[in-house]
Amino acid sequence: MSLTIRNAGDAMAICEKNGWRLHETALAYELAKGTESREDILTRMGRHFSAMQESIKAGLVGTEEGACKMFRDDAKRLMAYREKKMTLSGQTMTKAAAYALAVMEINCSMGRIVAAPTAGSCGVLPAVISASMETLSKGEAEGVQALLTAGLVGVIIGKNASLSGAEGGCQAEIGSAAAMGAAAVTEMAGGTPKQSFDAAAIALKSMMGLVCDPVAGLVEVPCAKRNSTGSAIALVSADMALSGIVSVIPFDEVVMAMSKVGRTIPVSLRETAEGGVAATPTGRRLKQEIFEP
């Protein structure tokens, strides 16, 4: 069996033809590779889902002093704040933001995470999916379905643009993760495949052009907080699509545009730590303190 999915148009046509939801098309795409059975794919994705949940839990407990070089306990701060105060951006969004920080703290402290699509953007999907699951009272099965859908959106971005900060800037990493998360939770909340891709398009447009400028070349500043705000963009994009708002520019065209934008981002702003906030006086000072103390 062959299943050609080059873009969102192909994926939506397959959903339409078979009466499938996006995660079912994603599963069929992986099955068509002929290397793993349906059960094996679901079991493996289930393990990745569990590893994501574990990374959130561990991050909320916290890490040892010095495990991360430039931040610590931000997830705990945000969780404590949202439990005591009326938040401005709402309970789901602040929770997702805290979860993303938690996973990023585990990542930089040499803990176990799931690259999704990369280690530098590993906070977004666990955050967006877990926070939505809790708000919508969904279980692990829906969480795994969300990862299948997110994976398919990532496959499409990878095929037509890039998922690497060195190639396409931060838009290719956290931007892609936000688009993947937006599509996944739109489906989880009952949205159609078209609404999922509208959500993904809105998220990706909102992060288009974002540069990759890690201070001292480490996956900490501004990456951790960008995972948080990327999660927020994913959630609000999903809500917009679920309300019936459509992306004027279709997802496939947004991906093409993102690919072109990525190629025009100067090398100094693509993971080389030579530009952006990495090149600010504080960014340079931190680099020196860490590497040449």
Add this chain to the structure above:
Amino acid sequence: MQDYSLFDIIGPVMIGPSSSHTAGASKIGHMAAQVFEGEIAAVEFYLHGSFYKTVKGHGTDKALLAGIMKMEPDDVRIKDAFNIADARGIQYRFFEADLGEVHPNTVKIVMTGKDGHVETVVGSSIGAAKILITQIGDTDVEVDGDYCTLITTHIDKPGMIAKVSTILAQHRINIAFMKVFRQNKGDTASLIVQVDAFPGSDVLKEIAQIEGIQSAKMIRALEG
């Protein structure tokens, strides 16, 4: 258009913070340890310029050493690699080096066994936790760790490849990819065969007994 799996996007499960500088580094170490025959007593890592410069922030040193101790890229003990190596009596040192015209994230690993024999492996972390072993001893190779891989060195003469592939066929082992390298005609050549299943030690023994084969090694595929 690259043919992605969903698991290329959601995964691997790994120890952070960097797929290339941490997960990839541990995979290179793991591959080197598989190439080595016997127990490793001491290991020296020569890291190419830019790879060396960010060692500290990404735990590249711990990941490489953990790999030498055959830990997988998602092993939570990676961050304790120094203590574990100390407890096992494995000596380790890290150096900055100029390895020439290589991928920026390249390391040369020199391992010494308890019996005193030395083996060298050069590998690069080429992005997204993918790696490429480019040199084993004096032999140029290309091994990526995605498949079980048979590596032979043999005298460069007609019929060697046929003999090896015949033995694999007799044991119903399917060849996925195959490459041959040689320094000079008639000199030592090496054959890299990526296969779909890990062959038993009897298969390896049979291949090692082919006339003209100098060495035969089997490396397991890496997880993730």
